[in-house]
Amino acid sequence: MKKLWAFLKRDFLIETSYRFSTLLQMGSIVFTVTGYYYLARFVGGSGFSGENLGAQGYFAFVLIGVAVHEYLTTSLEAFSRGIRESQLAGTLGALLSTQTSLAAIILLSAAYPLIWTSFVVMFYLAVGIGIFGVRFALGDLSAAGLILFLSIIAFSGLGTLSASFVMVFKRGSPVVWLFGGLSWLLGGVLYPVAVLPWWLRQASALLPITYAIEGLRAALLRDAPWHELWHSVGPLLLIAAIVFPLGIASFQIAARYTRIAGTLEQY
């Protein structure tokens, strides 16, 4: 806990030392949400709708998709960015000669980006609710919390897998390329998975984001009962149970390889 706090404090102090950047980030969220609002009005006006979008319509639908995609992007990139930035700055050697393991350093490096993303997502939703009048089913948030938690674990597994590639090859992670790109295309971020052809729907069933978005939309837009949410929670649990240990194991192998090759601090 003490180490987690140390990492959070470090990243907060560094981030807020660039004062203008934080302000601009907030501004860009307002632009993004406004853009989706008018896109939603256009989609609503075109007569495109369906029960998959829920009673709240396209705007609420897309807000949840984009919010979950923010978590995926952060999780995929935060772990590898933690290594890459330390290598580039030259601090990795100093970090690794402390009494904290490499795996802990990488996991803790992702804490601040994930918390910041949560703040950004809250801001997305607050803008949606406060300015554009979206109504979410906020009665029982435990289901949404569980789905979000499992999603972050599954995404973080992919993130550590990605960090393993960056550790060894320094640049270019096939995990980000594959899961980042496919999740945007097939995960149901901007449109329901149901509009995809059969063979693409099969591919989307292999992506954790599909279940994360589906589950959160069901919980937050339709207040779906637990037995219905299980269709999202079950696969997410399975994917998290496979991908997270796989990510940690691959990272340990990559760390050992770079210690043998002497490339740990190289970039």
Place this chain on the structure above:
Amino acid sequence: MNAAAISVRNLVKRFPLSRGLTQIARRPFTPRLATALDGLDLEVGYGEIFGLLGPNGAGKTTLLKILCTLVLPTGGIATVTGHNVVQAPGSVRQATGYCLDTERSFYYRLTGRQNLAFFAALNNLESKQAGERIAELTEMLGLSSAVDRRFATYSKGMQQKLGLVRALMTDPGVLLLDEPTKSLDPAAAAEFRRFLRNTLVDRFNKTILLVTHSLEDASECCDRIALMNQGRISLRGTWAEVRGAIRNGGGSSEHAGHL
């Protein structure tokens, strides 16, 4: 307690080199290797300052990185205060303070104190204990007035001192210093050497393994030195013994150039 604070026996390190497609196709299972350490033997006693000198690429920094567990050896045994660097890396890190390229190993946007507090937490120090240690060490090294300034504003000498403060935060018995005086002006380097000898070794009985290209470091500060070349130690002894051996024709021409 072990007889030696640092003990290295027949240490070998070979780094794999990248290969072209033709080489991979011709000999897929024969890696290209570069030898950095070639059966190195070394013992550094408790309370001793031991200097490692030698040309670039001799394997000095590789040895330090193995001793602070950043690099795994290919063969041989290395221990620090009796702890094996491969089998007990956590205990080795606990016993060791490593002062490396300080210019790039701190966060430029944070103050000296914020940097030290962060690394102290990673070394399992409680915040109260860390605060006391920062106050004590920065006072000792004359950094107290600058500790709340951003690291980016520090001179080379101050950066070097902050690196030493960080290495001393956990009060380790062994210090591994990689060219600590390389960016310092002569007066600051002399002051730094006096601090190593008078305060850290004579007063606090620390053991220091010092990699250096500076003859002043070797002659004024070290109890013993060793000359390394191509991953091996070719000469060792006190400054006077090594210098005498070279004058009598011992060592290589590179060593003669060094001394």
